[in-house]
Amino acid sequence: MLDLAVIEEPAAAEASLDPLRARILASLSEPGSAAALAVRLGLPRQKVNYHLKELERHGLVELAEERRRGNLTERVYRATARSYVISPLALAAVSPDPSRSPDQLSARWLVALGARLVQEVGALVTGAARAHRRVATFGIDAQVRFANPADRSAFVEELSAAVADLVGRYHDESAPDGRTHRVVVALHQVPGTPQEH
Numbered sequence: 659m660l661d662l663a664v665i666e667e668p669a670a671a672e673a674s675l676d677p678l679r680a681r682i683l684a685s686l687s688e689p690g691s692a693a694a695l696a697v698r699l700g701l702p703r704q705k706v707n708y709h710l711k712e713l714e715r716h717g718l719v720e721l722a723e724e725r726r727r728g729n730l731t732e733r734v735y736r737a738t739a740r741s742y743v744i745s746p747l748a749l750a751a752v753s754p755d756p757s758r759s760p761d762q763l764s765a766r767w768l769v770a771l772g773a774r775l776v777q778e779v780g781a782l783v784t785g786a787a788r789a790h791r792r793v794a795t796f797g798i799d800a801q802v803r804f805a806n807p808a809d810r811s812a813f814v815e816e817l818s819a820a821v822a823d824l825v826g827r828y829h830d831e832s833a834p835d836g837r838t839h840r841v842v843v844a845l846h847q848v849p850g851t852p853q854e855h
Contacts, residue, residue, distance in 0.1 A: 660787065663718075663739035664780030670716035671748035679709050682719075686737040689722040693732070710735055718742070745780040746773040753777070768844055775842055801848065814845060 665671050673679055678701075685695055692707040699706065713719040714735065722736040746753035754770035761767045782793045804810040821843055830836055 659736060660739040662741050662743065662783070663787075664743050664745050664776070664784050665718075666745045666747040666780065666784065667716065668748045670718060671744045673712055673716045674718055674742055674744070676709075678705075679713055679718075682706065682709055682713060683737050683742070686719055686735055687740060689734045689736040691725075691732045691734050743776060743780065746777045747780070765846070768846060771842055771844065775840075778840065810845075817843065817845070 665674055674683065681699060682695060685698055690698070692703050692710055695701075695710070696703040696706045710719060714721070718738055719735045720738050722734045725732040725734060754766075754773045756767055756770040756774055758770075759767060779793070779795065782795075786793045802813065804813065821841065825841065
């Protein structure tokens, strides 16, 4: 079972967003049969079995084992991942594009950057999983509490200058074997904290 799977196909995204199927997926962090899931979820076995087949068809669950019980064979399923993220590729025709209106102070532009990050890194994760390889990435997650908006503005200026300096020092357009990497730095208020102006 993968720790995280990225859903890129529209039909798989639709299947995962169905509330009942999402409950089944969550229940399959531990393997279970349609009969066991039906009891756990309080649903008819036939209904659970139908949804399991749909989830299996889209690669969201897989057969873990088959058990013989008298004249019957019980199929035991498990989720293919502990958690799932839907890539903007699933909505390619309407996915956000940060190049349309680049505005470093726009929350919508920041969301578009995040969507591109999910799409690009998701494609790398999916490809690496197929090739049984790892993806070279790096991330920083930190919180900073600003005393006032002026401090936030000063922080943004210093951070921008530091990133620009690092990019300028290490970017080599002429490197014949070089690999291009994307650097995304985001600053946003943590939801649930008092609004700042």
